[in-house]
Amino acid sequence: MNIILIGPPGAGKGTQAKRLVTERGMVQLSTGDMLREAKTSGTEMGNLVADVMARGELVTDEIVIGLIAEKLDSLGDAGAIFDGFPRTLAQADSLEALMASKGSAIDHVIEMRVDDDALVARITGRFTCATCGEVYHDTLRPTKTDGVCDVCGGTEFTRRADDTEDALRTRLLAYYKQTSPLLGYYHAKGSLKVVDGMAEMSAVSVQIADILEK
Secondary structure (H helix, E strand, C coil): CCEEEECCCCCCHHHHHHHHHHHHCCEEEEHHHHHHHHHCCCCHHHHHHHHHHHCCCCCCHHHHHHHHHHHHHHHCCCCEEEECCCCCHHHHHHHHHHHHHCCCCCCEEEEEECCHHHHHHHHHCEEEECCCCCEEECCCECCCECCECCCCCCCCEECCCCCCHHHHHHHHHHHHHHHHHHHHHHHHHCCEEEEECCCCHHHHHHHHHHHHHC
């Protein structure tokens, strides 16, 4: 089974993909990871990617599709989770053609739908222990003792520089501009399913499992 996860930054796509990898033996295909791997692989495609990136140029859709084709050939019977691709209608068409050429298809496109205000509150409140990496939240999961990590006792905490409300709303606007045509595309094909991305992680996992098992 092959699926596409769609959702804005902070919706939890990465968390759900990891669960599917662990629980169902699926393989997460992240275009960013594939490009980084290809750059140092020494293969013909990898050398092409390295050359394009060294010149500071954008990697073409043809190259990305080529990388995905190589990955699909190595998966065997494992299902694929597409993360970060497709981003445009042209890429969606190319991916569909590639899957068809391999006798396969995208079975489900799962949109992790969120409430923007709640998502911004969720993300801007996050902070991390600088010593052990434990993640907390100002209101949802504060430390038991103010300023002290529950796990290691550390007292230094960090926040991501881009986890500000203005930065997040800019990223959300870019996400909606980019993905709204894709959502319409997959809805028209009857493959789009929607889950509540604001639910607890385990509840989101149950919603996704229900879709995959129907």
